[in-house]
Amino acid sequence: MKIALIGYGKMGKAIEAIATAKGHTVIHRIDLNNKHLLDKEHLQQADVAIEFTTPETAYSNILKCFEANVPVVCGTTGWLEKLPDVKARCLEKHQGFLYASNFSIGVNIFFEINKRLAELMSTQPQYDVKMEEIHHTQKKDAPSGTAITLAEHILDKLDRKAGWVNQESSQPQELSIISKREDPAPGTHSITYTSAIDDITITHTAHSREGFAAGAVIAAEWLNGKKGIFTMKDVLSL
DSSP states (O other): OEEEEEOOSHHHHHHHHHHHHTTOEEEEEESGGGGGGSSHHHHTTSSEEEEOOOTTTHHHHHHHHHHTTOOEEEOOOSOGGGHHHHHHHHHHTTOEEEEOSOOOHHHHHHHHHHHHHHHHHTTOTTOEEEEEEEEOTTOOSSSOHHHHHHHHHHHHHOTTOOEEESSOOOOTTEEEEEEEEOSSOSOEEEEEEEOSSOEEEEEEEOSSSHHHHHHHHHHHHHHTTOOEEEOHHHHHTO
């Protein structure tokens, strides 16, 4: 499989190492120094593109992949107000698109555990819930895309929560997400349900970027040759 890496920071380099070890070829490594490669002529040489850049550039990068008829795996967070438009354009142009706020297999299993716990807690109003997420200081968005996904799953199951806020809140209808930026910290997400009697906490802690990078490569292998809109739930049959 021939891969175009859009974004060649720490995550892009981790993805390259895993893809190469699995026998794939990275034909383009696109960053700020060689943006001229981000065009139809170069992109269409790839079987699939993997996009990990910034919230400001992700949208246009994805559309360029669509124009080149190349399926794209995107892991950039912080731009999701434009996701409905990307999905519409993907379907209109009969392209392949897979977005995930987190490609780690462990995190995607954690998503399912979170949904099930929230469902169980929907009938237990004596429990309040809050979330904490910790990432490295170079992470540009807060809360993390993973935290937002977890929060949306909770809000979908708990009628007593109307929305999330990125701070400690005393309002019972608000789900608090506490964001911390520390080094070194690849990523930790904890969700705690608290009552007067006891606490229940579920936590996922990443030890390195390898889990995210490996999941992105698995997603690219799965998406290669497909048309439509997908998530890691499709990749992992969750």
